[in-house]
Amino acid sequence: MNNQSVIFSKWFLLTIAVVAAFIIDIWLGSVQIPVKEVLSILITGASENQAWEKIILLFRLPKAATAVMAGGALAVSGLMMQSFFRNPLAGPFVLGVSSGASLGVAILVMAGFAGGMLISSFGIVVAASVGAGLAFSFVLLASIRIKDSATLLIIGLMVGSITGAIVGTLQYFSSAKQLQAFTIWTFGSLSNVSTTDLPLFIGFTSLGLMVSYILFKPMNAILLGEDYARSLGVNIAKLRNGILLSTGLLAGVVTAYCGPIAFVGIAVPHLTRAIIPTNNHQQLIPSVFLMGSLVLLVCDIIAQLPGSQYVLPINVVTSILGAPVVIWVILKRRNLGASFG
DSSP states (O other): OOHHHHHHHHHHHHHHHHHHHHHHHHHOSSSOOOHHHHHHHHHHSOOSOHHHHHIIIIIIHHHHHHHHHHHHHHHHHHHHHHHHHTOTTOOTTTTSHHHHHHHHHHHHHHSSOOGGGTTOHHHHHHHHHHHHHHHHHHHHHHHHHOOOHHHHHHHHHHHHHHHHHHHHHHHHTSOHHHHHHHHHHHTOOSSSOOTTTHHHHHHHHHHHHHHHHHTHHHHHHHTTOHHHHHHTTOOHHHHHHHHHHHHHHHHHHHHHHHOOOOSHHHHHHHHHHHHSOOOOHHHHHHHHHHHHHHHHHHHHHHHTTTTOSOOOOHHHHHHHHHHHHHHHHHHHHSOGGGGGO
C-alpha cells in the first residue's frame, strides 16, 4: 500500500470518527432522546414528538455543526501559522486577533456601552468582530512595511499585549456584574450560533478554508526556507498577505461567535502530523480540518458531562485536555521543529 492509499484510509477513518462524534454530540443533553429518534430527525427533519424535533434542529444540530467548523477552522489556521513562521508554538491568535476580539467585547460589556445589549449575543458578536477586524487590519498594514516574517510575528504579539493591558485596566474598574459577563464570554461557547447565524458562520469559515487550501503549493515551498521558495517563483509578500487573510478570517469569525477557544489551533496540527506524517499541505489541510473537528466535538461531548444537567465551558475542557496532548506529542516526537523542514 503506497503513502497516498494510507492517507486516504486514514481520512476515511477520521471522517467516520467525526460523523460518529457528531451524532453522539447531538444525542447527548439534559433531555434524553432515543438514538433512533435522533437519526430519524436528522434524516427526515421531522418527528412525532415536536419538542424533541425543536431541541435537535434548533439547539443541538447548530451547536454540533459549529463544533465541526470551529474546530476545523482553528486547526487549519494554526497549521498555516506554524508552517509559515516555522514556529511549532505559533497559533491562530498570535496576530492579535483574539486579543482584539476580547478588547471589543470588554469595551462593550465593561466600558458602559452595553446598556440593554449586555446579554445580547448579537451585540457581543458585533463587538468581537470589530475588535478582531481592527487588530487584524493593523497587523496587515504593518505587513506592508515589514518584510521579515519573524518581526511580523512579534508585532502581532505586541498588539496582543497592548490590547490585553487595556482589557486588564477595564476589568480593574468594572463592577462584579460586568466582570462576570466578560468572564463568561472568555470561557467560550458553541451554543451562540443560532440557526439563522449558522449559514453566515459556515460561509465565512469556508471562505477562509478555501483561501488556505489555494495556498498549499507555496506553503510546501516555504517549508524549505524563504530563499528557496523565492527561487521557485513564490511571491513571499503575496503569500504572507494570503495567510494573514485566511488566518485572520478563520480565527476572527470563530472568536467572534464562540469566544476564545484555546489549544485547538496550536496542538491539533502536531497531533495530526503524529498520525499522518506528511509535510504536503494538500494532504495536511484536509487532515488537520478533520482532526480539529473531531477534537472539538469530543471536547463538547465531555463538556456536557454525559448524564448530567450541567455543561462545562468549552474553553475549560480544551485547555485541560490540550496540555497533556501537547506534552505527549512533544515527548513522542522529541523535536517539533523537525516537522518544519
